[in-house]
Structure formats: C-alpha cells, structure tokens
Amino acid sequence: MVKTLVFGQIREDIVEENTLGVLNKLTEISGISEIIVALFGHQIKDEWITELGKHGASRVVSVKAPELEVYLSRPYVKAMLEVIEKTEPMLVIAAGTVYGEDLIPRLAVHHGVSCAQRINDISIVGDDLHFHTPVRDDQAMKVTRIEGTIKFATSRAGAFFVNENPAGGSPNVESFDVTFSEEDMLVKHIEIKKAERTVNLKDAKIIVAGGRGVGGKEQFQIIRELAEILGGEIGATRACTDVHWIEETYEIGQTGQSVSPDLYIAAGISGAPQHVSGIKAKTLIAINTDEGAAIFNFADYGIVGDLHVILPILKQKLQG
Amino acid sequence: MKIIVFIEQIVSTQVKLQGVDYFDSTRVSEDDLVINPSSKNALEGALKLKDQLGAEVTAVCVRGLKTNKALREAIAMGCTDAIEIADETIYTYDPLLLAKVYVEALGKIGEFDLVFLGVEEQSTGSYAIGAMLSEKLGLPSVLYAEELEVIDSGYKIGHVLEGGRKIVAMPSKGVISCSDSQYFTPRYTSMRGILTAKRAEIPKWTAADLGLSSSVVGEEATSLIEVSFSNIVLEKESYIIKEGEPEEKVENLLAKLKEDEIKLGA
Numbered sequence: 001m002v003k004t005l006v007f008g009q010i011r012e013d014i015v016e017e018n019t020l021g022v023l024n025k026l027t028e029i030s031g032i033s034e035i036i037v038a039l040f041g042h043q044i045k046d047e048w049i050t051e052l053g054k055h056g057a058s059r060v061v062s063v064k065a066p067e068l069e070v071y072l073s074r075p076y077v078k079a080m081l082e083v084i085e086k087t088e089p090m091l092v093i094a095a096g097t098v099y100g101e102d103l104i105p106r107l108a109v110h111h112g113v114s115c116a117q118r119i120n121d122i123s124i125v126g127d128d129l130h131f132h133t134p135v136r137d138d139q140a141m142k143v144t145r146i147e148g149t150i151k152f153a154t155s156r157a158g159a160f161f162v163n164e165n166p167a168g169g170s171p172n173v174e175s176f177d178v179t180f181s182e183e184d185m186l187v188k189h190i191e192i193k194k195a196e197r198t199v200n201l202k203d204a205k206i207i208v209a210g211g212r213g214v215g216g217k218e219q220f221q222i223i224r225e226l227a228e229i230l231g232g233e234i235g236a237t238r239a240c241t242d243v244h245w246i247e248e249t250y251e252i253g254q255t256g257q258s259v260s261p262d263l264y265i266a267a268g269i270s271g272a273p274q275h276v277s278g279i280k281a282k283t284l285i286a287i288n289t290d291e292g293a294a295i296f297n298f299a300d301y302g303i304v305g306d307l308h309v310i311l312p313i314l315k316q317k318l319q320g
Numbered sequence: 321m322k323i324i325v326f327i328e329q330i331v332s333t334q335v336k337l338q339g340v341d342y343f344d345s346t347r348v349s350e351d352d353l354v355i356n357p358s359s360k361n362a363l364e365g366a367l368k369l370k371d372q373l374g375a376e377v378t379a380v381c382v383r384g385l386k387t388n389k390a391l392r393e394a395i396a397m398g399c400t401d402a403i404e405i406a407d408e409t410i411y412t413y414d415p416l417l418l419a420k421v422y423v424e425a426l427g428k429i430g431e432f433d434l435v436f437l438g439v440e441e442q443s444t445g446s447y448a449i450g451a452m453l454s455e456k457l458g459l460p461s462v463l464y465a466e467e468l469e470v471i472d473s474g475y476k477i478g479h480v481l482e483g484g485r486k487i488v489a490m491p492s493k494g495v496i497s498c499s500d501s502q503y504f505t506p507r508y509t510s511m512r513g514i515l516t517a518k519r520a521e522i523p524k525w526t527a528a529d530l531g532l533s534s535s536v537v538g539e540e541a542t543s544l545i546e547v548s549f550s551n552i553v554l555e556k557e558s559y560i561i562k563e564g565e566p567e568e569k570v571e572n573l574l575a576k577l578k579e580d581e582i583k584l585g586a
Binding site: 011012016070072073074077097098103104105108109110112113114115116117118130133134137138140143144145146147148186187188189190191193194195197206229231232238239242243244254255256273283285286290291292296297299301302303304305306309310313314317318 | 415476484485490559561
C-alpha cells in the first residue's frame with residue numbers, strides 16, 4: 001500500500017487548483033492507502049483544511065511560522081524534510097507549479113534519489129510506482145520508476161482534473177514547529193506583483209489568441225479585429241505579454257488564465273505545454289507557419305501558413 | 321567576477337522527426353543540433369552581467385551530441401571561454417547525475433560567483449537540474465528568473481509566478497535559472513564573436529578528469545529507471561491544411577467547418 005505526501009499549495013488565499021487535481025488523481029488509484037497533505041504558512045486557515053479533506057486528504061500536517069508566509073526554497077525544504085521524516089511516505093508529490101517544481105527536486109537530492117518530472121499519470125505496478133511523462137511536445141511517452149523506498153514526483157500543470165463533486169471527509173490534523181536560522185533566509189522576499197486581471201476570459205465562448213508568431217504590438221491588431229468580428233475575446237501567450245505586445249490580463253496558460261471556450265483560434269502559437277495546459281476548448285483551430293509545431297497535435301483544424309496572410313483573408317471571408 | 325553557464329545541446333525541435341525517432345541519435349545530422357533555447361536565455365543573463373560589470377563568463381556543456389559546436393556558438397555570442405565535458409559514460413538523462421557532474425566541474429574550475437542555467441531542457445521538459453545543483457552546492461538560488469537587477473547586497477530578481485511575478489533579493493553568490501523572457505532574450509552571434517570562436521581553444525574534460533566513474537555518474541548509477549519509451553498515438557483526428565494558396569486554404573477550412581457544423585462566431 002502506498003502512503004503519499006502531497007505538498008499543499010495555497011494561492012491567493014485558496015487551495016491551488018492543480019493541488020486539488022493531484023488529490024483527485026490519487027483518490028482514483030486503488031492501492032494508495034493514505035493521502036497526507038503538508039500545509040505551511042504564517043497562518044493556516046480552517047477552510048483550507050476542510051477543502052483538502054473534501055478532495056481526499058485523510059491527514060493534514062501543518063507547520064506555522066512567519067518564515068513560511070511566502071514560498072522560499074530553504075525554509076520550505078527544511079519544513080518539508082521534517083514532515084517527510086515524521087510521516088514516512090512512499091511517494092512525495094507536488095503539483096507542477098513554479099513552487100512545486102522548485103521544491104521536489106531539492107527534497108529528492110536530500111534523499112539521494114532523482115525525481116519524476118511533469119507526469120500526467122501514475123500507475124502502481126507490483127510494489128512499485130510507474131511515472132508517465134510526455135516528452136518532445138507530447139509526441140512520445142516516457143515511463144520511469146525510481147529506485148529506493150521513497151519516490152519524488154511533480155505533476156504537469158493541468159494534467160489532473162479537479163473533482164467538481166468531492167466526497168471526502170474531514171482529515172486528521174496535526175501541527176508541529178520548525179525553527180529557522182538566518183542561514184535559511186538568505187534569499188529574501190520583496191514583493192509579489194500580481195498580474196492585472198481586468199478581463200475575465202474564463203467564461204469566454206470564443207477566443208482568438210496570438211503567440212510569438214504575431215511579431216509585435218501593432219501586429220496584434222489583426223487578432224483584435226478577428227475577435228471582434230467573431231464576437232469573442234482576445235488571448236495571448238506569456239511570451240507576448242512579457243514583451244508588452246498586449247496587456248498581461250490576456251495571458252492564457254499555466255501562469256495566466258485558464259479558459260474553456262467553444263472555439264479557440266491559436267495564431268502563431270507554438271503549443272508549449274505551459275500555454276496549452278490552460279486551454280480546454282471544444283474546438284481548436286491552429287494557424288502556424290511551422291508544420292511541426294506542437295499546437296497542431298492539439299488542434300482539431302489547422303492551416304500551415306503565415307497568420308498575417310491567413311487571418312486577413314479569413315476576416316474578409318467572414319465579413320463578406 | 322566569474323560566471324559559469326551550464327548549457328545543453330538538443331536536436332532542434334524544428335527537425336521533422338516524430339515521437340521516439342526524434343531521440344534516435346543515428347537519425348540526426350550535426351546541422352540539426354542547437355543550443356537548448358532555455359540555455360540561450362541563461363547565456364544572455366550571464367552576458368548582460370559581462371557587459372555591465374565586466375564579468376568573465378565560462379560556458380560549460382555536458383549534455384549533447386556535439387558539445388563542441390554548442391560551445392563555439394556560446395563563445396560567438398560573447399562568452400569569455402568554454403569547457404567541454406564530453407564523456408559517453410555520463411548518463412545525462414538523470415538530472416541528479418548531471419548535477420553531480422556540474423558540482424565536480426565547478427570544483428575543478430575553482431572560484432566562481434554565479435552559476436546560470438536554463439529553466440528547462442526543452443526536448444524532454446526536464447527542469448530539475450537547477451534546483452538539484454543549488455541544493456547540492458548549498459547555495460542560494462532563484463529559479464524561473466525573468467529579470468535581474470544588480471543591487472548592493474547582490475541581485476534583485478523577478479521570477480515567474482502563476483498569476484504574476486515574484487520579486488526576491490539574492491546574495492551575490494548563487495545559482496540562477498533563466499526563463500524565456502524579454503530580459504533574457506538571447507542576442508545573436510557577432511562576426512567578431514564567430515571569428516573568436518573559430519580560434520578558441522576549448523579544453524575537453526572527461527568524467528575521469530573530474531574524479532568520477534561510471535558507477536557514480538553512469539547509467540548503472542541512476543535511480544531514475546526508464547521502463548518504456550513509446551510514441552503517443554493521438555486519438556484526436558486533426559484536419560490540417562498544408563497545401564494550396566492562402567485563399568484556397570481559408571476556403572478549404574471554412575468549407576470543412578461548415579460540413580462539420582462548427583459555427584464560427586457567436
């Protein structure tokens with residue numbers, strides 16, 4: 001039986017959704033005997049514990065300290081190593097967020113083993129765990145296992161669905177203290193600059209999104225025009241918002257907004273997992289000059305061609 | 321000030337080899353091999369500090385089929401020098417073993433101030449090396465950096481965060497992994513750089529030169545065992561239009577959407 005420890009992540013005062021996805025996945029695997037969640041912070045809220053329990057956590061181990069108010073590698077590694085020692089899990093797993101991907105490899109190093117990265121499935125085979133990682137733009141699947149008694153893994157963001165009707169109960173809760181030294185706090189938190197989210201794309205039915213292939217701020221005009229004709233919203237990859245071709249509120253993907261439109265037109269978007277993990281579209285149409293672009297693996301329809309040529313023609317035909 | 325940049329070489333993702341074929345080294349030519357795009361972001365980070373503070377930048381490459389080629393390009397971009405660690409016994413698919421090699425390489429290099437790496441190796445999506453290396457070195461680190469500013473106590477670094485960006489301060493000695501951001505957008509090689517790169521002497525180290533044997537960094541030493549490696553068969557039937565003039569392509573698409581009763585527009 002597999003005892004599992006999940007790194008409980010809180011974002012904007014609620015349990016982060018990929019973490020709930022991991023819990024949901026674990027509850028579906030028979031052979032997982034216990035799901036423990038480690039929860040750190042300056043404050044630990046009861047509603048987080050309730051939420052984690054509902055989604056399958058049977059036990060929550062919390063550490064409360066001012067040093068744990070925001071994620072920083074050293075204090076979090078220290079606290080997590082102590083939780084591992086107390087709970088003796090076979091699997092330690094975190095959702096593949098920036099923090100999860102920072103934490104897990106470090107813990108693995110302390111236990112002298114490697115880790116499975118960005119998995120989209122886990123299976124129990126005999127007494128062992130197999131980790132499934134899609135590689136090469138989702139064209140191939142690598143299945144690995146980890147030698148030893150403790151295994152470390154991160155999930156791929158967006159890989160596991162959140163259970164909309166979770167039926168779990170209330171978990172056992174325990175907490176303990178960890179003390180931190182100055183050495184643990186060498187990297188100092190200054191601030192979090194929250195991206196402005198003035199436009200909510202979550203409920204948008206139609207989205208026309210641009211990627212690096214758009215090429216510039218002025219060139220985004222054709223994306224805007226097409227979206228207007230279709231009665232939809234515009235969207236973009238982080239590459240575009242980072243260089244200010246378009247306002248950051250329009251960022252779609254792991255670090256931006258998650259969307260589930262009926263129609264998603266991806267123009268000049270290569271299809272990096274960080275972007276496509278945020279899209280659950282009924283129909284996806286891709287336009288890209290590169291025939292080998294990963295976005296075509298996700299597309300229902302596509303045109304291999306230059307968006308600056310294709311979109312104006314499309315616009316004209318739709319108007320005509 | 322000395323900066324070490326660990327780079328990786330991959331088969332260009334533009335190469336039209338699908339699925340597992342992409343990883344078959346017998347099917348790729350030297351022209352297909354490029355510096356991992358994320359490693360180029362790391363080179364840019366180091367070179368910006370070279371421009372600003374006169375740092376000495378050494379590029380080191382362990383993972384790749386023709387690492388010498390990648391290192392010459394790194395010098396052509398502006399690196400001061402380079403070290404090739406070419407040894408078939410090193411199992412580079414395990415980030416922990418790669419981290420062990422990097423630690424010994426740093427030991428042999430001697431004094432350094434900063435280590436830069438790319439956030440991920442883009443063909444496999446492997447990102448663990450930055451965290452593993454800094455943990456093994458016991459040095460402060462900031463991963464997924466998007467911007468960097470020199471301050472009195474070290475560096476003020478903005479890194480990727482879901483829903484925004486986090487700003488932290490890191491002391492002057494540490495490990496930084498760089499994202500594909502505006503700040504780390506890699507520069508092109510210069511004519512002068514290409515000439516310097518041609519003439520550059522790049523020392524070649526083996527695992528033995530670093531005091532490492534295959535029982536420590538070879539495939540026999542890995543804890544990450546490959547069980548299977550196979551193509552993903554797409555369940556999705558895609559209708560991708562490759563042929564024809566632009567106008568024909570659009571008409572073709574619209575006709576197919578109509579046939580499938582997919583409505584464009586609200």
